[in-house]
Amino acid sequence: MKIHAIEAGRVRVTKRWIAGEGKGFRRLLNALFDKTMTDWLPIYVWVIEHPEGKIVIDTGIPHDANKSRYFPPFMPLVQRAAHFDISEEEEIGPKMRALGLDPKDVRWVILTHLHQDHDGGLHHFPCAEFLVSQDEWDFASGLKGRLNGYLNQRWPRGFAPTRVNFGDGPLGPFPGHTKLTCAGDVTLIPTPGHAPGHLSVLVKEGDATIMFAGDTSYTENNLIGMIADGVGTDIDAELETHRKILAYAYKHPTVYLPSHDPEASKRLAGRIALQFE
Numbered sequence: 384m385k386i387h388a389i390e391a392g393r394v395r396v397t398k399r400w401i402a403g404e405g406k407g408f409r410r411l412l413n414a415l416f417d418k419t420m421t422d423w424l425p426i427y428v429w430v431i432e433h434p435e436g437k438i439v440i441d442t443g444i445p446h447d448a449n450k451s452r453y454f455p456p457f458m459p460l461v462q463r464a465a466h467f468d469i470s471e472e473e474e475i476g477p478k479m480r481a482l483g484l485d486p487k488d489v490r491w492v493i494l495t496h497l498h499q500d501h502d503g504g505l506h507h508f509p510c511a512e513f514l515v516s517q518d519e520w521d522f523a524s525g526l527k528g529r530l531n532g533y534l535n536q537r538w539p540r541g542f543a544p545t546r547v548n549f550g551d552g553p554l555g556p557f558p559g560h561t562k563l564t565c566a567g568d569v570t571l572i573p574t575p576g577h578a579p580g581h582l583s584v585l586v587k588e589g590d591a592t593i594m595f596a597g598d599t600s601y602t603e604n605n606l607i608g609m610i611a612d613g614v615g616t617d618i619d620a621e622l623e624t625h626r627k628i629l630a631y632a633y634k635h636p637t638v639y640l641p642s643h644d645p646e647a648s649k650r651l652a653g654r655i656a657l658q659f660e
């Protein structure tokens with residue numbers, strides 16, 4: 384199976400955004416008011432050339448993400464703490480076409496969650512079925528979603544993704560899962576914490592699992608170090624998700640690929656699994 388790591392723009396955020404400090408609301412304020420920024424980090428979109436159809440995981444950010452009116456007026460702190468860098472040609476549609484992949488051929492677009500740097504390229508996939516967890520949809524849509532910081536006013540009109548409920552029973556340490564492909568080699572699992580309905584994608588390749596982890600942690604090191612981010616909705620759930628991923632990866636060789644880890648594309652290319660000493 385050919386799998387592409389496509390960098391659709393870059394993001395930099397405050398250091399306490401990536402590795403949170405403090406508890407509760409104070410933790411969020413620490414992340415938003417921190418004056419030190421990370422280096423530019425990739426925004427990865429993953430494209431899987433699966434025999435049952437092309438699969439895209441997350442869709443990146445749009446090129447107008449830095450415009451002053453991209454975020455609503457009540458979110459100046461978020462705009463201050465998160466910067467984007469992307470040109471029109473770097474959006475996922477043009478990037479795929481440059482690789483000879485037609486976005487119109489994509490069968491499924493899986494959204495790990497609905498933050499703006501993951502759902503910013505929905506319009507590039509007019510023929511795809513979108514998948515998002517029911518919990519994330521409930522949290523992110525409507526006025527409530529807007530107040531929770533989701534930019535749902537930017538979703539294409541009539542956006543109605545298939546909601547995933549993980550009804551296929553437990554899978555190892557994970558309480559549920561949903562099989563996507565008939566072959567059974569692409570599975571969606573709940574990985575809440577960073578966002579309430581965050582999901583991850585497990586792709587079986589021989590004995591190995593490739594895990595597309597969204598923002599479960601910002602880097603592999605933060606997973607191993609059990610470091611929760613500073614903006615997640617539930618720090619305990621996030622750390623519990625880390626434990627479950629590590630328990631899974633201990634039993635099954637797992638290539639762990641968060642969306643913004645600068646080392647992720649190298650690990651994918653070399654199929655380098657998480658190491659335990």
Ligand SMILES: [Zn+2]
Binds near residue numbers: 577
């Ligand atoms: Zn996120």
